[in-house]
Amino acid sequence: MKNRNLSKFAVPIGVIGIIVMMVVPLPTFLLDLLIATNITGALLILLVAMFVQRPLDFSVFPALLLVMTLFRLALNISATRLVLRDGDAGKVIHAFGDFVVGGSLVIGLVIFLILIIVQMVVVTKGAERVAEVGARFTLDAMPGKQMAIDADLNAGLIDEAEAKKRRADVAAEADFYGAMDGGSKFVKGDAIAAIIITVINLVGGFGVGILQHGMAPAEAMNQYSLLTVGDGLVSQIPALLLSVATGLITTRSATSGDMGSSVTAQLGQNKLALRIAGGAALGLCVIPGLPKVPFLIIGAITLLIAQRIKDPEPEAEAAAAAAAAAGEAERPAPDSPEQLLGEMRVDPLELALSPDLVDLVDSNGGDLLDRVRALRRKMALELGIIMPPVRTRDDLDLPLSSYAIRISGVDAGSGQAPPGTVLAIGDGLQALPGRAGIEPVFGLAGKWVPAELHYQAELSGATVVDRASVIITHLAEIVRQNASRLLGREDVRSLTEMVKRTHPVVVEELTPTLLSLGQIQRVLQALLDEGVPIRDLVRIFESLSLRAKVSVDHDGLVEAARAALGPAIAAQYAADGRLTVITLEPMLEQSLLESLRPSETGAFMAIDGLRAEAIVTEAGRLVEAAEQSGITPVLACSPQLRLPLMRLLRAGSRRVQVLSYSEISGSTAQIETMGVVNGAYAGAA
Structure with missing residues (x-):
């Protein structure tokens, strides 16, 4: 508990201490201690940036960058106060200045300026640009990533907890790169401040030495330039380390392991490249005038490393050949009963793909089969049925870029999924290349655009869906519509x-x-x-x-x-605790009850065609009016009348949900009536 409280208050106390350092003079010993802390802390941050698995694992880096920059500036202010007041800024600054200057002011200033240029022009500028681009593209990609999470959730690949975790990761990633974009500006401003502080120290120290301490110009320049260069070095070395750490963090988006392992694995994965590099180093030895020993040593080491790297390709090829031979030996003859029975079998559910869509089920990147397997679990939880295995195969008879969903060998749905594209649904897509397409479930107009333009499509306000999600969504709808057949x-x-x-x-x-x-x-x-x-x-x-x-x-x-199941059925159609219903006019309902007649296929209503048409038309009109307002109503009637009335509406091609009074009575939702079907027709008079 004590350690937790200490870590909780350590940063606030440290920030307050940094502010105090800018106002209160520090003794030289304490300044030396804080300078050593600054250098060690910067080195620690650099090493953590190199060994971290992914950038988000070091999400505190932008805030830490601000605190360390503020700490370094406070040290600059404290050191400047001591240099100008006492002509002494502690042993660390004096040692750095004496070691680098080495008796030559020009050499010290040149080395200091080189450090400033390396940090500001090369490292800081590059890290700032990478952070800016990373923040912009991360924010642009957020809608697509959120849709991909929703698609995986709808397909059953992930559960709600995993979806919530992924959404939090997407939001954290956007916040991180946005903070890094701003944090890189601190590093740039710190480099500019270092140049200004150095000039102030040189000019101010020269003036203080001559005017206040009565030094000779040469003596004043020598003493204060040494302290100025030492102060600049002890501040710019940690600043350079933090700049490098910033660059490492912002350029690590494509790797997930630590930097050392990633570099070693990727540089050593190509044996031929190492051999060529080693041979080229040895070849430089024949150039007249070049020293031969360094190139001989480096070339020999590179060739030795290449020789020690194992080449897995022959083993993989041998294993693949052995597996193919074993499979060929176990394969039955084409005219064997087992083979013929297998070809005769009609699969309950089949997904046929054109040859150019086989990449969707490829083990190297295609996740369609995983999504199909996850869909079985989703259907079990949603409908309560055990969805049969989906046989996925290529079909040479299908047009290119198309697929077909078959139930017991009969086409139940088909669609398009051109390779290398995504489906953009929405308006304002005229400026994007591609070909027109239709979302197969809801019939929404869209366009198949190249996959590399999905960010532009999202920026135009369109909803972008990948090919696998389109097929899985279509397959799920086909299963729902044909669940009874399955x-x-x-x-x-x-x-x-x-x-x-x-x-x-x-x-x-x-x-x-x-x-x-x-x-x-x-x-x-x-x-x-x-x-x-x-x-x-x-x-x-x-x-x-x-x-x-x-x-x-x-x-x-x-x-x-x-x-x-009444309460559960009514809950399907309730929204915001309200169930909107359409009722039958009482006299009409009574006459329909009196018209019921039994038959071998179930009860039916013995009414004339005009009245049946009027009922179907009026019920459809009320439902369409409600749906235009965003409401999905149900038609309520007597339990004896529900099934015959539903058959009548279905015969009239009206997908109206019919519920009985007993089903609605068990619902906890508030009942709202929006219309009455009276069954009147023109010929009734």
């Missing part, structure tokens, strides 16, 4: 066994005593057809058991299951 008898058996492990009494009471697996499958398929998830199988099975003791009529079983 639920096979074997899947129902697996679901039943899963429920039996936790609720054995529920299953034993239902099947096979009351209902067969086929009847249960029909009920579950009917629920999926209407967009009702079947995750709560325990509640569904309990309701089916109660209903099956009275009647095994299919429509009655479906309505019993829906009644048990």
Whole structure:
């Protein structure tokens, strides 16, 4: 606890101490101690910048850069006060000045100016530019990165916790590079301040020595120039170290390991390059006038390093050849029963790609297969079904840049995904090259633009989606629309066994005593057809058991299951705690109830065509008016009327969700009525 409190207050106390240093004179011993602290701290920051795994792991660097710059300027002010007042600034400054000047003022000033030029013109200027560009592109890329996170979350590749962590990393990265852009300005200003302080020390010290201390001009120049150069060196050496650390941090965006390991691995990965470099060094020995020993030593060391690096390519090729030979030996004959049965099998779900889209499933960079596997988990959590494995293969019959999604061998959807492009959805894309495209799920107009222009597309206000996300989103929608077709008898058996492990009494009471697996499958398929998830199988099975003791009529079983899931069904269509409903005019509803007739395929309404058309048209008009206001309403009616009315609306191509009063009554949402269907038509008079 004490260590935690100490570290908590160390920086505030240090910053206050730095401010005090600018006003209160320091003794020479304390100044020497603080100068040594400054040099050691700058060296420590440089080493941390080299060994850090990624820039964000040193996120405190911009703030630390400001504190260290302020600390160094405070030391400059303290040293200047001692130089001008006492003609002495401690042993560290005197030793640096005496060592570098070496009896020659010109040599000392030249070396000091060279350090200033290296820091300001080369290192600081380059780091400032890299930080500025990095900040701009990081901020520009934020929307695309956020969309990629949302796409992975929707595809089921990551969970909500991982998505939140990645969003925080994206925001932290933008804040870091923005702070680095400003922090690099501190380093540049520090270099300019060093030049000004040096000139002040030289001129002021020369004047103080002659006017106040009565020194001869040569003596004053010698003493104060030595102290000035020493002060400049002890401040500029840490400043140079921090400038280098700034450059290392801002240029480390493409690597994730520490700098030493990355440099060693990447320089040593090409054996041929090392051999050529070593041979070139040895070749320089034949040039007349050049010393041969240095080039012989360097060339020999380079060739020795190249010789000691292992070349993995032959081993990899041998392993690949052995694997190919083993696979060829195990492959069955083309006319064997196993091969023929495999080719005859119709896959429940298939994703066919044109030959130029095979890179999406390539192990070197393509993540489509990983997203497909994650989609199975997402569908299980969303719909409650075990999505069958997706067979992904290339199809030479498909047009280039296209794909097709097939269910039991029949095309259920298709689309475009040109290689090297991303789909930009929005307006204002006329200035960007590319070809027109359509988002396959929502039918939004867009344009397939080159992938390298995705930042420009985002800046124009468009939503940019990569090819894999387009295909996965389309595949997920196809699965939702055809979930009932994908639920096979074997899947129902697996679901039943899963429920039996936790609720054995529920299953034993239902099947096979009351209902067969086929009847249960029909009920579950009917629920999926209407967009009702079947995750709560325990509640569904309990309701089916109660209903099956009275009647095994299919429509009655479906309505019993829906009644048990009523609150969950109503919650699907509620928004902000409100459920918007459309109702039937009471007289119309009563007449429709009286018109119900049983049949082998379920109950239907025996009404004339004009009235049926009027009901469908009016219900569709009310729903479209509500959707234009951003509301998704449902049509409410009696439980006996719900299923026949839904079939009527579907026959009229109206995707209106029909809920019964019993389903709505269990909802906790506030009910709001927005319209009434009266079923009036022109020929009624």
